[in-house]
Amino acid sequence: MIRFYNAKIMTMADGCAVKEGELWTDGDRISYIGETPAELPVFEREIDAQGNLLMPSFKNAHTHSAMTFLRSFAEDVPLQTWLFEKVFPYEDRLTPDDVYAFDRLAILEYLASGTTAAFDMYFYPESSAVAFTESGMRLVFCGSINGTAADVERLNDQFQKYRNMHPLVKYRLGFHAEYTSDESLHREVARLAQSEHEPVYTHMSETKREHEECIARHGTSPAQYFESLGMWQYGGGAYHCVWFDEADRTVFRKNGLWMVSCPCSNAKLASGIAPLKEAYEEGVQLALGTDGPASNNALDPFREMYLGAVLQKLRHDDAAALPAAEMLRAATVGGARAMGLTDCDILAEGKQADLILIDLSAPNLQPPHHIPESLVLSGSRADVKLTMCAGKILYENGQYYAGISKEEILADTASRIARLTG
């Protein structure tokens, strides 16, 4: 059992209220939240939070973690050049061991930023499963097939293999995007989702061109087209949703789907600004993701929250657009629920102990007029003091635990990058 005392606690069970008290963990779960009782059990460790903030950890609801190897490889080039000359040829060279190594590089950054779960789409799932479980961090795979109905068998194989492989690993049905697969694949994925009672996820309406080409092909937008196929009978969601009108948002609201926004990637790749204000006001469920580190370029939930908030103000020419605290919710509770991690979404007795400790004495968080707004508008990943996943402390005051060696990971990835891009 681990005890955090002298803490401010934002459980996020009930908005963003902050209370003083203590929190205990027992194994991988939270066993107590409340005032200091008269009698205390024996703990393996007692942590004086010194008035700092315990809150749910961040959940990265869309990423391609292993793309760390291409970060800053080619900047300020047009999107098509970047993809076809600087990404695809180098991804072709990746081995399963490379993916393991580059996932571990991403994990260093996730943990230092307070992120304990990644909703990941990439090659070689076996490699990623090993990298994440070894590190003690959660991984939710999203299926990333493209092509035709024949490819859905591979999706189902992966789904059956990974859905229950490890307490820290989940698998969600998914495919790359409407524009990289044909109608036979879409119909077969919908059928699989219905037979398995599972949600489905995909990239959607990230660029204007892709969105309009779907309308030309299918007579309607991706969101409405997939709904017409019965894809979302058991929920799911989509990544990006930049070109997303009221009818699309209505499909999402009606079906309880998650709009997973990636504001930094959408800015850097000049895709556009997603209509988060409208979606929030209409009751669409929101989550945040970083997208891959080559198109962002950080894996930093604080930067996503900030851009998510302020770009709505620019888009609407209104400094009052979208409450900042909603971005905090999207980056934590929203992300967890979007990827189906309903057991580690908030801080509550009996829930998984996935939490972070934020340094409230950080100069950038002064004065503490409104803590949730401060976290979104002036918070920094430098303010994360401790990251715990499933009751294990994985990062604390700049140090990694659970057998994670930063030096070893940096040396290993450096030699692989020299081989791949040399």
Added chain:
Amino acid sequence: MIRFYNAKIMTMADGCAVKEGELWTDGDRISYIGETPAELPVFEREIDAQGNLLMPSFKNAHTHSAMTFLRSFAEDVPLQTWLFEKVFPYEDRLTPDDVYAFDRLAILEYLASGTTAAFDMYFYPESSAVAFTESGMRLVFCGSINGTAADVERLNDQFQKYRNMHPLVKYRLGFHAEYTSDESLHREVARLAQSEHEPVYTHMSETKREHEECIARHGTSPAQYFESLGMWQYGGGAYHCVWFDEADRTVFRKNGLWMVSCPCSNAKLASGIAPLKEAYEEGVQLALGTDGPASNNALDPFREMYLGAVLQKLRHDDAAALPAAEMLRAATVGGARAMGLTDCDILAEGKQADLILIDLSAPNLQPPHHIPESLVLSGSRADVKLTMCAGKILYENGQYYAGISKEEILADTASRIARLTG
């Protein structure tokens, strides 16, 4: 003398090239940059940079430092409500001692973010001069008068008092904005600038409304109107420049004026996206500022560089718009030159030793394909290991020096904020 060895060094004298070597300081100046010589002098301290990056420190080219007290005080409210109900009434209550205290709070954040100079506009300059010089950080005042020609005497008094008061303090002629002063003030400031051979600075074209109202009043934009008055015979610049067309930019290019952009503030207050790509391509000189911490909300050069870069991509629907490295230049060399600090702009023998050490082993900066682009697109203030100003180490590995006590500053400001906003 202090020796940094085993370093990567980006002097920024010649683009953003990075070389390996060492750098020595002697008193407040850089005394050597180069390879390790056969014989070494005696140093008071030798710092193994462990392969990390020495580069010029950041210079914050527009801020209102003491507004730290209103950070997160009122968020997500319309601009007019915020200013008239949540800013002005509380600023009226400020004492000189409050400004000293809230400047010190800002200085904690500046130093931890690698910033060694602030181009500041606020009340009670005497208080700010004490706060900054005590802390060892540079302060460049910008005159902030408003009103009529009668107010220019106060500007001149302050200019004469502060222009040579301390090696760390400078004073630049300036006034608040076109819309808060009349033509008699503008003419008198222009006359003073001409007689003193001094540059002039002001807020300019931040909001569309203010820009258009100037055109209605004076028949032309602020940039062209001030040029017609001979305001910029000896240079200067302006803050924001969001609504800034080709004719305005031509005025700036022709007169060698500095366009000081504040991308985070302009986003949060829904002012717009400044035309940095056009300005860069036309040869206008660029610098970056945070604006005040109540309208940003951080004092973080990394976030300014990131938004500065990616918002141009959004604005122009082009992932190749504006080289990221140009934002690094604007945040360092550009900022220094914009505020007239030509002695601490780059790293060179004989220059002032205003520099930072960046942790190149930070996961978010991997792999080091292109260091300048990485700093802009995935860098974080968490990557700043050491901040030196005028040869003194003021911040190192999370600790403050030069008599700066974070605990004392936080306690002092907390009680003042309770009094002011309670």
